[in-house]
Amino acid sequence: MFSTVDQASGDRYATTTSDPLETEKLLRDTADTLVKYLTSSNDVSAPVVKLSSPDSMESDFAAVGVPLELRDGEGPVSGPDLHKALETTLDLCVRTSHPYFLNQLYAGADRAGVAADWAVVAANTNVHTYEVAPVFTMVEQKVLQKLARVIGGRFQAASDGLFVPGGSIANTYAMHLARRRADPAANTRGMAGGPRLVAFTSEHAHYSYKKAAMLMGLGSDNLVAVACDAAGAMKPDALRSAMQEARDKGKIPFFIGATAGTTVTGAFDPFLALADVAEAEHAWLHVDGAWGGAALLSPTARIELMAGSARADSVAWNAHKLMGMPLQCSAFVTAHPGALKVRDTCHHTPGVPQRTPCHPG
Ligand SMILES: Cc1ncc(COP(=O)(O)O)c(C=O)c1O
Known part of the structure; x- marks a missing residue:
């Protein structure tokens, strides 16, 4: 995973290990945990939220080795610790798919939509030009x-x-x-x-x-x-x-x-x-x-x-x-095709299909 060094302080910032096997394990464990979280989300015996104070949340994350405070000079977080932080996150989150989640405007999420969102994040592309996406x-x-x-x-x-x-x-x-x-x-x-x-x-x-x-x-x-x-x-x-x-x-x-x-x-x-x-x-x-x-x-x-x-x-x-x-x-x-086009500038390649074409044809 990514690691950068602050040239001024010499501090190393990293998300987690650069070991490819540990990274792959992190992804698999994450997927398993998220699937379990979603499939158990209609369990009415679980609370909609375990509402926690900011102080207690800080201690919960510190206890699993991933403090919320981004302290200077800290080394990278290990894959297993990061996974514990994920479990802590889900434990303290509001369960928006819970049948008793009756907040305003939205609730839950279609499972195919969740899978699609995961695919979008994995593909990590920017839909600004046809060539790149x-x-x-x-x-x-x-x-x-x-x-x-x-x-x-x-x-x-x-x-x-x-x-x-x-x-x-x-x-x-x-x-x-x-x-x-x-x-x-x-x-x-x-x-x-x-x-x-x-x-x-x-x-x-x-x-x-x-x-x-x-x-x-x-x-x-x-x-x-x-x-x-x-x-x-x-x-x-x-x-x-x-x-x-x-x-x-x-x-x-x-x-x-x-x-x-x-x-x-x-x-x-x-x-x-x-x-x-x-x-x-x-x-x-x-x-x-x-x-x-x-x-x-x-x-x-x-x-x-x-x-x-x-x-x-x-x-x-x-x-x-x-x-x-x-x-x-x-x-x-x-209802106005082309209305979104920035008329004075064009960064598109002629002949390549675009979302809002600049070039005739
Ligand atoms: C009628 C209406 N318009 C616009 C918005 C803003 O939407 P968003 O939160 O996606 O920016 C809302 C959000 O509640 C809304 O209810």
């Missing part, structure tokens, strides 16, 4: 195309997307693409000197919209929280009035951040009515389906809750929530 590039494309077909409508005809590190980032991508459409020069000029753009979400929308507004330099004052009905869904009339008010102040409404399944109450915004508003106002409609996007998989819920979502410009979908994929599995899908 041909299989995973294809897998990503095909899964995103399937999600687009499930969303349906305009997404079936044409789509693009990415797996991203969370629903918050997916919402940020949406707002960013919306700004690029409303003010293409903003990417190079910056926000200063451009049109006064304003975005709209419901008062129950996830706080990631606010973070996105701050990160993009839009400013949270230019993110309007639209009033909701008693069920927590955005009121289309309130949206229309808020947009008009913004226009009266010389601002340009460019983005409507709708939600399929609000974080606290699980409300679904009325996408059909919101799509009408978005089309009339030439605003980008994004559906944050991080929590409730999987309602599209139910023949009744897709009509009762998701109608109109296929008219959106983009959708965020966290498969680690209602679909039980292992954390973190978040898709961003847009």
Whole structure:
């Protein structure tokens, strides 16, 4: 395994032994322990968690020879000690596959998904170019195309997307693409000197919209929280009035951040009515389906809750929530092919298939 030396102090940092046999044993023991952990996870006689204080956790890890504190000058950890640390970790973890794990938003993990995650870690590739990750590039494309077909409508005809590190980032991508459409020069000029753009979400929308507004330099004052009905869904009339008010102040409404399944109450915004508003106002409609996007998989819920979502410009979908994929599995899908392409730069090899092609053909 890896070992590096701090040139200044001479300290040696290593993960564990460099002996190949010990390394292989560590991998086999790890696999056995993890399989046992998963197959026993529905044992209701075990607690969901043995909640431990930080001090007691520090002593537990020190007792097995792998202190949590990364002390200077320590040598490498042995394979057997590392394995004991794994057992201690699993013992002190919250068992999210336990039938009594009733925390919010997610639980357990599909076993095939766990196996796939292990494969991804073992392959250790970065899906940034086709050359370095041909299989995973294809897998990503095909899964995103399937999600687009499930969303349906305009997404079936044409789509693009990415797996991203969370629903918050997916919402940020949406707002960013919306700004690029409303003010293409903003990417190079910056926000200063451009049109006064304003975005709209419901008062129950996830706080990631606010973070996105701050990160993009839009400013949270230019993110309007639209009033909701008693069920927590955005009121289309309130949206229309808020947009008009913004226009009266010389601002340009460019983005409507709708939600399929609000974080606290699980409300679904009325996408059909919101799509009408978005089309009339030439605003980008994004559906944050991080929590409730999987309602599209139910023949009744897709009509009762998701109608109109296929008219959106983009959708965020966290498969680690209602679909039980292992954390973190978040898709961003847009109905605008090529929208994710960085237009001014191209690092791709002509003729080699890319996730978002730069070269015709
Ligand atoms: C509606 C909604 N949107 C976005 C997010 C953010 O997702 P993530 O935690 O994957 O960034 C959440 C998370 O709870 C959510 O409930």
